[in-house]
Amino acid sequence: MNASEEARLLSRVALQDAGAFRKLYELTSPRLFAIAVTMLGNRAQAEDLLQDVYVKIWYAADRFDGSRGEAMAWMVSIVRNRAIDQMRSRKQTVDEDVLSAEEAPPLSEDNQRLQECLDTLESQQRQSIFAAFFQGLSHSEIAARFAEPVGTIKSRVRRGLMSLKGCLES
């Protein structure tokens, strides 16, 4: 696996290289901040979350194992997991101005394969997966949003994920 710029910087951060940490922040914080804002729907909360995320990255950088996946995917999972933890008792207000669950802008060239496979999903499966990923909606929140039974949403999401996996592995 080719070491991406993020992975190279992360390995230096693991050795407490402050300059590398700063570069990594400049390179990746706009993406991670956007994820936090989109999921929490609140900029102030997103700013606090972003702080926690990068502090965690600073102390946990040595735990990133480049053979197990991309550095950016690792960092994305940290911010998403934290945002989800914060959502536990949040009252969900559906915000239509935030990235629409119906469709998403096309992905970059790096993610061409993922884009192709997303396009093969049934549109309802894709919408449910987007609602979960981009807005951190739970099964019941997605069910409320699309006025469908929770069980339907659960199996829809499952089938969508497995189709995605099958397509990506083929």
Next chain:
Amino acid sequence: MNYNQPELLDRLAAEYVLGTLRGRARARFERMLLDLPEARAAVDEWQSRLGGLADAIPEQTPPARVWREIEKRTQPARTVPSWWRGWALAASAALVVTVVALLPGAPPLEDREVAFVNEANATPLWVVSMNFNTGELSTRAVSAEAREIDKVYELWMLPAEGAPRSLGLMPVSGGKTVQTFSPALLELLRNAKGLAVSIEPKGGSPTGVPTGPVVYQAPLLDL
């Protein structure tokens, strides 16, 4: 719930990464991630599959104050604690990290073993190897095991000047870690006074210098 079924594990991992696994089920799965390498592997794969979705979210630059706060929390002003001056005296006689052969001249093409951490009865705990071409330092746990649940071993370099520099956490239970040294760090290592191992809280020292007891110490031998 029988976590031995690979399909079930895969489904849980997918839902964990997507975010639809919630509540107690999520908490249970997170605990499992600590114990089950197959669960960890499944999660890593799903993170790689789905991570690219984040690409679709238009970037937003965070305000400058966020970075200032991060800096404060990760790089507080360093003061050298008095215990550090006593490092030379603090050696635990029975346990020594020995770094051998930081040679000038043509670096080897492969990993060269540079340190052996042994118990008093010469049972090897860790082997530290360095590839001077790639700058990769590998630490392999031979028989080192975790001491306490919430503690880890951290490896430190004592540079010629300044505070100790962390070289990362040391693996246990047969694990291996690899760190890539920048040329600057490699240079520091060549001129360093020694290595040491301390006990730290989970995640390593929160301050950037050792906070726990130094249990192993090494003079650096110039050959």
